[in-house]
Amino acid sequence: MPLITLQNVDYSVGGPLLLERVELSIEKGERIALIGRNGAGKSTLMRLLSGELQPDDGEVRREGGVRVSRLEQEVPADAGGAVWDVVAAGLGDLGRWLAEYHHLSHAETVDTDALADVQSKIEAADGWALDQRVVETLTKLDLDGEAAFSGLSGGMKRRVLLARALVSTPDVLLLDEPTNHLDIEAIDWLETFLKGWSGALVFITHDRRFLRALATRIVEIDRGQVTSWPGDWANYERRREERLNAQAQENARFDKLLAQEEVWIRQGIKARRTRDEGRVRRLKAMRSERSQRRDQVGNVRMEVANAESSGRKVIEAKAVGFGFEGRSIVRDFSTTVFRGDRIGLIGPNGSGKTTLLKLLLGELAPDSGEIRLGTNLQVAYFDQYRATLREDWNAIENVAEGRESVEINGKPKHVIGYLQDFLFTPERARAPITRLSGGERNRLLLAKLFAQPSNLLVMDEPTNDLDVETLELLEELLGDYGGTLLLVSHDRDFLDNVVTSTIVMEGDGQVGEYVGGYTDWLRQRPATAERRGDKATSGDAAKPTAAIAASVATAAAAPKRKLSYKESRELEQLPVRIEQLESKIAGMTAEMNEPAFYQRDSAGIAAHGAELARMQAELDAAYVRWAELDA
CATH class of the missing domain: 1.10.287.380 (Valyl-tRNA synthetase, C-terminal domain)
Incomplete structure (x- = not known):
């Protein structure tokens, strides 16, 4: 029996239905990848499954006693306190009582009255077994319950929120972009963990390798329609291409017939004789059907504003060393970056990738050694935290900064038309960016970045929240980019498809260089682990x-x-x-x-x-x- 069933579900947020006549069931043990373009309704479908939203029409049925937990895409604003508190919050009121008891019992001065009061609440709810479950969950995910949540890295915060989702032992686990802000090691750990997860899993991800490793079924949202594709990603891609070709042929046949009927109706009074009234009615029906057709969302049309070429040597580092608070970040590192290089930076969160970028760009002075920047450099920087976007401006203002047009490779382009290339309608382009989704913000940041003439492109985690089609187009664009690229990413496929060499933060200040992308590094790593940092x-x-x-x-x-x-x-x-x-x-x-x-x-x-x-x-x-x- 299905754990959750959606029957004929409609949901709208204004305008055309976001989800239309959805039929979907989730069985025990399935791992379902939910895919679709940014804004297609993936997160909305997740919230319908979790019960946070109610459909406009249709029914969402859950088998009696089914527990559902959802890991949100962003860190909740109300998440704070110790890690123990955040995880226990996944148990509702009982979790809050357990957290209160935990703090009271560990305090230097024990308030016996308050301790007795909360203890009686827990006993009345038969909750002591759940206290042990919190401890087991923290142990399983290797988390320190006493650590302050606010002081954790983005990746560790995601792990804590995953623990909060798991502590209630859900039958259905909903994960919205679980790999965001995780480093490669953490992503590998999460893959392994979820493969051993016994419940049903529904997840949204932009990480194609993560998707291929986990999915046993693909559910696609396209123009309001939800389609289920049994099998893995490769099977989905093949069958989807066949369906789109058949759909395109059917639409072409329909449009040709409609055009013929339009010619016929314009022949004059002959077309309105009584015996042809049925044909006129059919034409009206065809016009109505064509007007209701929802064409596939277009692809982003990206183009980088290239600057004049830089010098042949872009960056030269000799015996660079840098440390912070007694910790060695970079030790005796030398490299030369030439014009046209596309270099990926790999390393765990907190290993110093961003610090190394700042050293190479001259924003930080090394403690030892020397860094020389080449001539005629024009740098464009993509910030993973989107700090370069002004929250009080809309998309137009963020990109054009008061101008009506932007100049791309010597040609002026109206800012509205330019933003439409990045799939922003005029209405969305004028909306406050506080109303934009994570994927829309990333596309906006790309639009702002690519409007700046550059010959050195620095990108820190550009793939977060982008859909697969946009990712693939970004890969093509960076492959054709005439300048030099420095890329920080935890997306393994993206690294493989874009970079020509990798710089790896190997720990204890050691920095290694390898030819090729992520997979090439994995192949070389066993043979070079004992001579880290050597050329x-x-x-x-x-x-x-x-x-x-x-x-x-x-x-x-x-x-x-x-x-x-x-x-x-x-x-x-x-x-x-x-x-x-x-x-x-x-x-x-x-x-x-x-x-x-x-x-x-x-x-x-x-x-x-x-x-x-x-x-x-x-x-x-x-x-x-x-x-x-x-x-």
Whole structure:
């Protein structure tokens, strides 16, 4: 029996129905990904499922005793106090009594009357078992109940709010953008946790890798209609494309027939003879049907205002060190950023990614070492906290700042038309930005950013709250960007699709550099973990690393056996193969050190980096295989 069922549900916020005749059921153990464009109604559907909203028409049925918890997209304004208090609040009044008892019993001076009063309330509600559940939930999510909620990072706050949603042991867990502000390590942890979650899960996410890892069913909201697609993301993409093609063909056939009927009706009085009245009525019905058709929401049309080219060297850092309150953030870090580089910064929350960005941009002075900025730099900065948006201005004022038009690559464009490229209707463009959703605010910040001429683009978590279609278009835009890109992101697919190299905060002030994106870093990381911060020069790339050496030792300790003929031939050929790979890697690395290398197009540089990473991984594998066979 379904846990929650929606039957013929309508919901409107003014204008066309946001959700129309929705039929949906949620079964035990399902993991449903809820997808759709920004503003399509995903969060609204979540609130209907949780009971926070009531439908205008239709019915939402919940099986008797079903418990539903929702993790909101933003941190609630009323969340405060100790972590224990915030988590216990997920139990309602009983949770507040437990939090009160917790504080009274841990106070230096115990108010015995108040303690007895709250204790009697808890006993009357048979609530002591729930006190233990709060403790177990804090332990499971590795949270300190005594820590102040306000002092936590954004990622840790999300973990606390997840604990609050889980403490009531819900049958249905609703998660709205759960990966926002989480670092990659926390996202991996959350994936693992939710895979082991026994209840039903409904989640909204922009993180495509997270979606692919978890979803057992896709539910799409498109122009008010809710469609269910059993299976994983790949199956959804294939079947959705087939449906859209069929829909486009049917619409084209209908429009052609309507155009023919419009020609017929204009032929004059002959079309109004009695025997043709039925045809006239059908034409009126067709006109009505066409007027009610809700066309698919268009795609964002992004274009960056490029500035004149910067110098070849954009940033040069030599032996940079920086610390704060006795903690080393960066230690002995050197790098050169060339024009056209697209560099991703990876690291846990609080590891110093933003600090390193400020050092590289000259906003912070290093404690040691030297940083030189190149010539003719024009920097555009995307702030993950959207601090560059003025809350007392609307979208037009935030982008144009009093002007009627913006200039994009030498061509003036009216600000209303420019904002329409970012899917803002004139009405939404004039609305106070306090009324904009998270996705709309991100699109507005992108519009403001791209209206500034730049040759160095710095983006700190630009993917939060954007829908998949906009993410893919942003990837294309950044791939074609003629300047230099510094990108902080925890979106693994986005990093893979955009950057050509990564800088990784590895802890204790160590900063590593790797060729390629996130997946390339994962492939290289085991072979380089023991030499953090070192440059991948041709000399050290040709040597077996500590991880490979460990494999050699393990293989040597294994019992010896006689090799087959095929294995013997493989062992004979491996040294030659290793030598060839080492020679190629050395040549490609030397090629990257030549100034002319960075005059290539961005696609050529990316392909070179990807090939170098592939060969390094093949070399590492060859060393391990040689060790196994030789042992």
